[in-house]
Amino acid sequence: MTWAKELEELRHREALAEQMGGEAKVARQHGRGKMDARARLAALVDEGSFREIGKIAGTASYDSNGNLTGVLPAPFLFGKALIEGRPVVATADDFTIRGGAADAGIKRKMVQAERMAHELKLPMIRMIDGTGGGGSVKTLEQIGATYIPAVPGWGDVVTNLDTVPVVALALGPTAGLGAARIVASHYSIMVRGLSQIFAAGPAVVDGLGENYKGSDDHQQAKEELGGSDIHTRNGVVDDEVASEAEAFARARHFLSFMPEHVGQLARRSHCTDPAGRREEALLSLVPREDKAVYSMRRCMNMVFDQGTVFEIGKNWGRTAITALARLDGWPVCVVASDPSYLGGSWDAKTSEKVERFVKLADQFRLPIVHLVDNPGFMIGRxxxxxGTIRYGVQAMNAIYRATVPLASIVMRRAYGIAGSAMSNAERFQYRYCWPSGDWGSLPIAGGLEVAYKSELEAADDPAAELEAIKARLDKVTSPFRSAERFNVEDIIDPRDTRPLLCEFAQLAWRKLASER
Incomplete structure (x- = not known):
């Protein structure tokens, strides 16, 4: 006597699950330019590594004799997989089954997936395509009552944010709980033209008087309400990509910098880029004209290991560049001023972005490198x-609270409170300054005519007197005067930046290893 009959039934049920929402609905999903959930899982993880959990769960139908006649699978798939040989929890919504809505799902599957991640200390990846919420208004009639909203397992979502790296990919229109699951992550991605995010979709918003429901082009209505042009520029989502394949690649790349969980150290990669490389172009990178701009991204590509700079949040908070990168193979978080946008002045969104990124670095124990050219907080009405000053102070507080090693390179300006947010001045200052350094409580040009008002009014030639004052102050503001008083630790040849930062990375990771 064997259990072959039962195994035959198991294989039959598994085959029904693999049909997802049925041939027609799967074809409709592909016709919209979208991969189906199972194809997404296969494309994201290492080949053949996905082991599904709860595959045959769903809503079954039986004939009068109790024989199985069909199964509507749950619209949520999850399991254990590998990415670059490292274990993860991989999940995917199935839009072919009631648009991924929870009224067709089994709540415990999603709860178990989230719980698996933090209890086994595995990175969590969510591929979200649908609402994932309470279903349609019509569902209420079927239930026979309404209910006070609650999200089963949301406590596990919160725990994961404190425990493991969480990556969320928006791969279609997502509303309500689906949108919340995207935002509750450490790194999030939208596919341009394919994914949209809303608290509520166009038809619901139309009830408030905004004309989306009546749009001739439903896709355009969704884009106008919650497309990537909106959410990758307001900070709701980190990045946009052109295709699902690119989204998968970026998710894998992000995780390559991360440890598998809080308490574990990230891994050093093999590096063939010499730590002692000195780039001649750095010597002339910063212009002598104080208002002239230059490319900070070009600097980053010269200083960090070649090909390792992974920028996050490029389209929002644009006066600061935030990126993951490597120095002699060691992973680091990078905050860098961008003088080509608003002169590098921190506005509210930039401050919010810096705060979030510094907290990420501290949580996952990645050293921070800060490339500084900051003329101060954005001013004006x-x-x-x-509320720029509030967000700016919150960014500064995050830097002061961070306990990971931090190195600053002052390339040009460092003015006011924003300039002082380059590092925690009450700790050891691992800091180098370029000869182009220009710093103070406020820019000289902004206060010179006010400070010397009486002298200028008394002068026979105010213009000549102003130039004479500027010439005197040019000598006083020399970075070497600051170095004389040890207000700055070292002024360096810009070409030495990479070797010195590689040395910092080695010492920083030595310290982090001692914390274990």
């Missing part, structure tokens, strides 16, 4: 209306 719009900046005041946006």
């Amino acid at each position: 719009e900046a005041e209306m946006a």
